[in-house]
Amino acid sequence: MTLLSSLNISAGYGDLLAIEDMSVDLEEGSLLGVVGPNGAGKSTLLRALMGIVALRSGRVIWRGSDIGGLPADARARLGIAMVQEGRRLFPSLSVEDNLLLGAYHASRAERRERQEEVLALFPALRDILGRTASVLSGGEQQMVAVGRALMSRPSCLLIDEPSLGLAPIIVDEIYKTLPKLLGAGVSIILVEQEVGRVLSIADLLVVLHEGRKVYEGAGTEFRERPDALAEVYLGNVSAVGGGN
Amino acid sequence: MDMLLQVLVSSVLLAAVYFLLSLGLNIILGVLDIVNFAHGAMLIVGAYATYYLYEYTGLSPWLLVFVDMIVVGGLGAILYLGYLQFTVNSPLVRMFALIGFSSVVVSSILVISGSDFRTVHLDYGTVDILGLPVRVSQIVAFGVALILGGATLFLLNYTKVGKAIRAVVDDRVSLWICGVNDKRLSLLAFTVGTALAGAAGGVLATYVTFGPDSGLSFAIIAFAVVILGGLGDLVGGALASLVVALVLTSVTVYWSSALTNTALFILVLLVLLVRPRGILGRGRV
Numbered sequence: 001m002t003l004l005s006s007l008n009i010s011a012g013y014g015d016l017l018a019i020e021d022m023s024v025d026l027e028e029g030s031l032l033g034v035v036g037p038n039g040a041g042k043s044t045l046l047r048a049l050m051g052i053v054a055l056r057s058g059r060v061i062w063r064g065s066d067i068g069g070l071p072a073d074a075r076a077r078l079g080i081a082m083v084q085e086g087r088r089l090f091p092s093l094s095v096e097d098n099l100l101l102g103a104y105h106a107s108r109a110e111r112r113e114r115q116e117e118v119l120a121l122f123p124a125l126r127d128i129l130g131r132t133a134s135v136l137s138g139g140e141q142q143m144v145a146v147g148r149a150l151m152s153r154p155s156c157l158l159i160d161e162p163s164l165g166l167a168p169i170i171v172d173e174i175y176k177t178l179p180k181l182l183g184a185g186v187s188i189i190l191v192e193q194e195v196g197r198v199l200s201i202a203d204l205l206v207v208l209h210e211g212r213k214v215y216e217g218a219g220t221e222f223r224e225r226p227d228a229l230a231e232v233y234l235g236n237v238s239a240v241g242g243g244n
Numbered sequence: 245m246d247m248l249l250q251v252l253v254s255s256v257l258l259a260a261v262y263f264l265l266s267l268g269l270n271i272i273l274g275v276l277d278i279v280n281f282a283h284g285a286m287l288i289v290g291a292y293a294t295y296y297l298y299e300y301t302g303l304s305p306w307l308l309v310f311v312d313m314i315v316v317g318g319l320g321a322i323l324y325l326g327y328l329q330f331t332v333n334s335p336l337v338r339m340f341a342l343i344g345f346s347s348v349v350v351s352s353i354l355v356i357s358g359s360d361f362r363t364v365h366l367d368y369g370t371v372d373i374l375g376l377p378v379r380v381s382q383i384v385a386f387g388v389a390l391i392l393g394g395a396t397l398f399l400l401n402y403t404k405v406g407k408a409i410r411a412v413v414d415d416r417v418s419l420w421i422c423g424v425n426d427k428r429l430s431l432l433a434f435t436v437g438t439a440l441a442g443a444a445g446g447v448l449a450t451y452v453t454f455g456p457d458s459g460l461s462f463a464i465i466a467f468a469v470v471i472l473g474g475l476g477d478l479v480g481g482a483l484a485s486l487v488v489a490l491v492l493t494s495v496t497v498y499w500s501s502a503l504t505n506t507a508l509f510i511l512v513l514l515v516l517l518v519r520p521r522g523i524l525g526r527g528r529v
Contacts, residue, residue: 052417076423084421090414097407101422104408152423 002061003028003187004049004080004156009058009068011048017056018044019211024189026156031178031188033202033219035195040208042191043085046158049189050082051075077105081154085161085191087145091134095125098133098144102151111151118147121177139170146174150181157181160191171197199223207232250376251497255489257382260389261447263485265462266469267396267478268440274413274476274528275433278328281342283466284459285349286438290316290445291454292353298364298449305364306388309446316442317435324434329427346459353456363453385447392443396436397478409433413476413528461505465492468508472515474527483523487511 004026012018019041026032034042047053049060051072060068067075076082081102089098099118103111119126122143128136133144142162149157163171171194178188178201192198199205202219207229215232222229265287272280280286290312297308323345331338368380400406409429411419416426448454448462469488473481488508495507521527 050421052420071425072417072420073423073425076421082421084418088415088418090411090418092410092414093407100404101408101411101419101424104404104422104424148422 001028002026003063004189005061006045006049007059007061009045009048009060010056011044011053012056013044013053017211018053019048019208022048022058022208022211022213024206024213024216026187026189027203028155028187029182029185030203031182031190031201031219033198033205034189034191034208035193035198035205036208036214038193039210041211042208043160044211045208046082046160046189046191050080050158076152076154079152079155080158081149081152081156082158083142083145083149083160083162085164087138087141089133089136089141089144089148092132094130094132095136095140095144096129098148099125099129099151102148103153106152114151114153118150121150121180122147138166139173142166142170142174146177150186154186156187156189158189158191161193162190163192163194163197175201195229199226199229205229246376247497249374251490251493253373253376253378255486255493257378257386258493259482259486259489260386260393261444261451262465262469262489263393263482264389264440264447265444266466266473266481266485267393268437268444269463269466270470270473270476270478270481271396271400271409271433271440272437273470275409275437276430278338278342278434280437280441281339282323282345282349283441284461284463285346286316286320286441286459287445287448287462287466288353288454288456288459289319289349290442291449291458292357292362292445293442294446294449295362295364296357305366305446305450306384309388309392309443312442312446313439316445317439320438320441321431321435323438324431328434329430350456350459357456359455361453361455361458362449364449366450381450385451389444389447392440393482396440399436400478405429405432464505464508468512471512472523474519474522474524477522477524477527480522480524480526487523 002025006022006024008021008023010017010020022045024032034045036042044053048055051070055068059066062078099115100111103114106114125143125147128140136144162174175197181188190198199219199222205217205219205222206213207215269280269283272278293312293315294305294308297303297311298305327341328338331341366381370377370379400410408419408424412426412429419426465488469481469484472487473484491507491511492504495503515523519525
C-alpha cells in the first residue's frame with residue numbers, strides 16, 4: 001500500500017524551480033532511495049514532501065489524502081518525520097531537550113518511554129543527555145537528529161544526506177539502524193550522495209538530475225548490475241531496461 | 245565612603261527593575277525578531293494602570309502588577325493577532341505600526357490624564373541596610389522584579405513550552421518538523437513579553453515619577469540592557485542591568501542626571517567594540 005506520494009510536484013526558491021513535475025511513491029514498510037548529483041533537487045523533494053517548501057504545482061498524498069496544503073507541523077503530527085541535511089539541532093538546548101521536543105505533543109510518561117527507545121537504539125547518547133547540542137561531534141549530532149525524529153514514533157521518516165561530513169565508521173553506525181527501523185514498521189525515504197550505501201538497502205531507487213526524475217527502478221536491479229547505475233547517471237537509461 | 249555605598253545599594257536595587265524592564269523586550273526580539281518600538285508605550289500603560297487602580301481601589305500596587313500584566317499582555321495579544329502577525333516579511337511596515345501604536349497610546353494618555361507627572365506614593369518607611377536608610381517600597385520593588393525575572397527564567401529553562409520558545413530562536417524549521425506550531429508560540433512570546441513590560445511599568449510607577457512621554461526614556465534603558473547583555477542572553481541581561489544601574493546611578497550622583505543618556509550611549513558603544521555579542525559573549529548578532 002502506498003503511504004506517501006508526490007504527484008507531478010514542482011517546487012523551488014524565489015525564481016528558481018528546483019524540482020519539476022516530480023512523482024515518487026513510498027510503499028509502506030519500504031525504503032525509497034533518492035540519488036543524484038549536486039543540485040539535482042533531492043533535498044527540495046524531501047522539503048516539499050515535509051511541507052517546508054511550498055508546492056508550485058502538483059499534490060502530496062498521505063494515506064490517500066491530499067496534504068499538499070498542510071504546513072510542516074501538521075504533516076509531522078500525521079506521522080511524517082524528517083532528519084534534515086546538516087542535522088539542524090537546537091544548539092542552545094541539551095541533547096535530552098532536543099529529543100523531548102521531538103515528542104512535544106506526547107504525555108510526560110510517553111515522552112520518557114520513547115526516549116528510552118531511542119537510547120536503546122543509540123546507547124552512546126545516554127552519557128551525553130545533559131550536554132548542550134552545540135558542542136557535540138558530527139556523529140553525535142546525527143544520532144540526536146535521527147533520535148529526535150523517531151521520538152514522534154513516525155510512520156514515515158525522510159532522511160537527508162545522513163553521511164554528509166561524517167567519518168565512515170559513524171555513517172556505518174547510522175546505516176545499521178535503518179533496517180531496524182524498517183523492521184519496526186517505519187517507511188523511509190533516504191536522500192544520499194553516496195550511491196553505494198543507498199543501493200545496499202533500497203527497495204526502490206530514484207535517480208534525479210537537474211530537478212527531474214530521470215530513472216526509477218528496483219534496488220535489486222542495480223545491485224545485480226552495478227554498472228547500470230553509472231549508465232543511468234550518464235543518461236543511457238535503457239541500459240537497465242526502462243525508466244521514466 | 246557612605247556615598248559609594250549608597251550608590252552600590254541603590255544600583256543593586258535598581259538593577260532588578262532594569263532587568264524586568266528589559267526582559268520582555270529581549271524575549272520579543274529574541275524569539276520573534278521584532279524590535280518592539282512600542283515597548284515604552286507598553287511600560288507606560290502598565291505604570292498608568294497601576295497609578296489609577298491604586299488611586300481608585302486602594303489595592304496594593306504589588307498586587308496590581310499582576311493586573312498590569314493581564315491588561316498590557318492582553319493589549320499585546322490583540323496587537324499581535326490583529327496586525328503584527330501579518331507583517332513577518334515587512335519589517336518596515338511593522339516598525340511603522342509599532343511607532344504608530346505608541347503615538348496613539350501617548351496621545352490617549354494625554355487626553356485622558358493630561359500631561360502632569362505622576363507617581364504612586366507609598367509610605368512604608370525605611371530600613372537600615374549596611375547602615376544606610378533604604379525605602380521599604382524599593383526593597384519590595386526589588387523583590388517583585390526578582391520574582392518575575394526568576395519566574396520568566398524558570399519558564400524558559402525548565403518548562404516544555406519555555407524550551408519550545410527557546411527552540412524557535414534556534415531553528416524555527418526544525419521546530420515545525422517536531423510538530424510544533426510556531427505561530428502559537430510566537431503569540432505566546434509576544435503576549436508574555438508585553439505582559440512583562442506592563443509589570444515593569446507597574447513597578448516603575450512606585451519608583452519614579454512618570455508622564456505620558458516617559459516610556460521612551462525607560463525603553464532606551466531597556467534597549468541598552470538588551471544590547472549590553474547580548475540579544476537573547478537573559479543571564480547576560482541580568483549582568484548588564486547591574487552595569488547600567490551602576491553607571492546611571494554614579495553619573496546622577498557624582499555628575500548630573502542630565503548626562504545619564506550620554507553616559508548610557510558611550511557605555512553601549514564601548515562595550516560593543518570589545519564584546520559585540522554582549523557582556524558574556526553569548527548573544528546573537
